[in-house]
Amino acid sequence: MRLADKDIIEQLQKQILVLQGNHKPGSEQLSVGLGEIETAFPGNVFPRAAVHELISSSAEDASSTNGFISVILGKLMQKNGCCIWISNKRKIFPPALKAFGIDPERILFVDTWKVKDALWTIEEALKCDALTAVVGEISEISFNDSRRLQLAVEKSKVTGFIHRQQPKVINAVACVSRWKISPVASILPGKMPGVGFPRWNVELLKVRNGQTGKWLLQWSPKGLEYISEQISTTKMYERETA
Amino acid sequence: MLRRQPELKDSPFVLANNEKGRRVVKAVNNIAQGKGVFTGMVVADCRALVPELQLFDYDEVQPKKLLMSLAEWCIRYTPFVSIDEDGLILDASGCTHLWGGEQGYLREIHTRFKNFGYHIRMGMADTIGCAWALCHFGKNGSIIKEGKQSEAISGLPSAALRLEQSAWEKLEKLGLKTIGSFMTMPRTALRRRFGQGLLTRLDQALGAEMEMLTPIKPICPFEERLPSIEPIRTAPGIEIALKNLLAILCERLTKENKGLRKCELRCYRIDGNIQKIEIGTNRPTRNVIHLFKLFELKIQTIEPDLGIELFILEAPVVEELLSSQDALWAMSSASEAAVAELIDKLAGKIGSNAIHRYLPAQHFWPERSIIETSSLTEKPDTEWRTDLPRPLHLLPKPEYIEVSVPMPDYPPLLFHYKGIRHTVKKADGPERIEQEWWMQEGQYRDYYCVEDENGARYWLFRLGDYSSGNPKWFIHGFFT
Structure with missing residues (x-):
């Protein structure tokens, strides 16, 4: 392949990415600050103007998933911005959000009873470009509905999270990524008793134009830490033998 | 009555209820009235007069309700409608031209009511007193031109002045049967004999004194x-x-x-x-x-x-x-307006009680540690606390769990929640949270953060202690 052809192909690929709703690389798009995970996405940047799908299969997973969403929200919202959290069985306890760097008073919680209302609310919220992010907790979403949400964010550049709790079927949706987060036993340094900082197993099951992956993360007041598999297992081993 | 049962249109009927052990007529339709039945008669007498007379129960509240709903209906003719004892008063100033003048205005109201099955009497004048007199004693539907009140009422009986019964009976007794017969008398003489009330009513009818009305619905400036x-x-x-x-x-x-x-x-x-x-x-x-x-x-x-x-x-x-409102969430005013508009839209569709915003409250009791605010701009008075562990998911109501505890004041070894056994591997606590006795009586809670064999973290508490029998354990939340 000639060098010029390669250039043309790269150029075209970039154009396709933009058409698919990704930001132009190098433009105002800034890194969210998630570290390694961001390398899984095209352009090594966490896509903001996109809808992310997260799936949880139990109440414990749901809590960890919301924790992970809160980490990203905290990074996205920084010191300003506003977020709308839509759910039909809301369990979020606002004071706990402060630990993730979010001011709980900057989040508006919307409770809906009907799935139809929830979808409508999510779509309307995603259309509002004044918001930073929208979190929707629903269990079922059809492909068509997810496409509507995707179209809304492409215009408004709002980040959307669809948290599907115990869905009956895991169908294909038009979201940019699919995540699965589950809690992992925490570890305190040394032989200290008690519960440590939250740890999660973060799986990126699907990602458009990117690389899927799996990470072990720990959230502490210092921020997000990546834990390599070996260290954690050796530590576990030490602990059990001790 | 007629609206509900149109077949009654051509037959005489009365409404009656019990009074001092007999049935007394309270309202009469015009056919019955034509046959000599009037309100206040005893039903038995009426029956003798008009054998085919139909009888219905009279409901004390019904006329008031009906009058109110008619008054509301009349708002279409003027924004200013008020209720008199047995009628409606409409302030038609500036409204009549919409129906082609005063004649047309009255005709319109009259036909509409007639179509509904109501028989109404109307009068129109510059003053409330004069209009009332015309309506009750004058020719139905008469309109009095500006400044002609005294001419209009001079021929009417003295009762048309909205006087107390004793006052107009006294006037009748003295032979002053029409208003005109005493209207021109010296005011001091009238006051001495009949009191200030008569003069006030007379002035009100003639327009020398102001009279206030209270509209059934306050008039909205916008x-x-x-x-x-x-x-x-x-x-x-x-x-x-x-x-x-x-x-x-x-x-x-x-x-x-x-x-x-x-x-x-x-x-x-x-x-x-x-x-x-x-x-x-x-x-x-x-x-x-x-x-x-x-x-x-x-x-x-x-x-x-x-x-x-x-x-x-x-x-x-x-x-x-206000051109510059309080900064909401450190956003630009355009964004703020956009968010506020979004909230309005959501509130319009799913109801404003579905939208919540929380501020910290100074309570340790988890359910009371947040307070809902309806305002979008209210800022927290105090900081959110982060020094104590709080779960991200809090159950709306603590749920009962079965536990096995090695000894008092220790976290459980294992617990059953929703039929699943969780073995506790690690635990923190207890954090004792007392009931605020000035708000609610009850036992304190000892909270533990526990982690099970799968790495899931829970917030459990024990209600009370072991000195008072076997305390119950509850699960209250999930940590991330």
Whole structure:
């Protein structure tokens, strides 16, 4: 392949990415600050103007998933911005959000009873470009509905999270990524008793134009830490033998 | 009565109820009246007069209710309607031209009521007193021109002055049968014999003294009306009417630098029913497009039935529009407005009680540590606490769990929740949270953070202690 052809192909690929709703690389798009995970996405940047799908299969997973969403929200919202959290069985306890760097008073919680209302609310919220992010907790979403949400964010550049709790079927949706987060036993340094900082197993099951992956993360007041598999297992081993 | 049972139209009937052990007639229809039945008669006497007379129960509250609903219906003719003891008073100033003058105004009201099956008596004059007199004692439907009150009432009986019974009986006794016979008498003589009441009533009827009315509905300063020539039955028709009204109202608000917080659209149907839709906004606004969007969600709820003949748009709550409002969440004012508009829209569709915003409260008891606020701009008075572990998911109600505990004041070894056994591997605690006795009586809670064999973290608590029997354990939340 000639060098010029390669250039043309790269150029075209970039154009396709933009058409698919990704930001132009190098433009105002800034890194969210998630570290390694961001390398899984095209352009090594966490896509903001996109809808992310997260799936949880139990109440414990749901809590960890919301924790992970809160980490990203905290990074996205920084010191300003506003977020709308839509759910039909809301369990979020606002004071706990402060630990993730979010001011709980900057989040508006919307409770809906009907799935139809929830979808409508999510779509309307995603259309509002004044918001930073929208979190929707629903269990079922059809492909068509997810496409509507995707179209809304492409215009408004709002980040959307669809948290599907115990869905009956895991169908294909038009979201940019699919995540699965589950809690992992925490570890305190040394032989200290008690519960440590939250740890999660973060799986990126699907990602458009990117690389899927799996990470072990720990959230502490210092921020997000990546834990390599070996260290954690050796530590576990030490602990059990001790 | 006639509206519900049209077959009664051509037969005499009365409404009666029990009074001092006998049935007394309280209301008579005009056919029965023509046959000599009048209110206050005993039913047995009436039966003797008119054998085919029909009898119905008289409901004490019904006439009042009916009068009220008729008054509301009459708002279509003027915004100022008030209820008299047995009638309605309409302030028609500036309204009659819409129905082609005073004659046309009265004729319109008369025909409409007649079609409904009501027999009404009307009078129109510059003063309330004069109109009342005409209506009760004068020719039905008479209109008195400006300044002709004294001529009009001079021929009427003295009872037409809305006097107390004793006063007009006294006048009758003295041979002063018509108002004209004492109207020109010296005022001091009248006052001495009949008191100030007579003079006041006389002055009120002649227009020498002001008389206040209380309208059934306070008149809203921001109100626009749109009568339609043909009854409107379709949604696009209603939308056009609404857009026109909103444009007029918002133009007025712009002139006065105000924004509305609440807006109501009332649709008067030709069958007398009133359809209402209402919207509210979180901050004062006069944006026609935004307001229309809020109404748009509710237009479907209007039942036009046979058609709507009048639209009234009212802004009962109006506030000064400040150019710079308190910064909401450190956003630009344009974004703030966009968020506020979104919230209005959501509130319009799913109800404002579905939207929550929380501020910290100074309580340790988890359920009371947050307080809901309805305002979008209110800032927290205190910091959110982060020094104590709090779960991200809190169950709306703590759920009972079965545990096995090695010894008092220790976290459980294992617990059963929803049929699944969780073995506790790690635990923190206890954190004791006492009941605030000045708010609620009850036992304290000892909270533990525990982690099970799968790495899931829970917030459990024990209610009370082991000294008082076997305390219960509950799960209250999930950590991340």
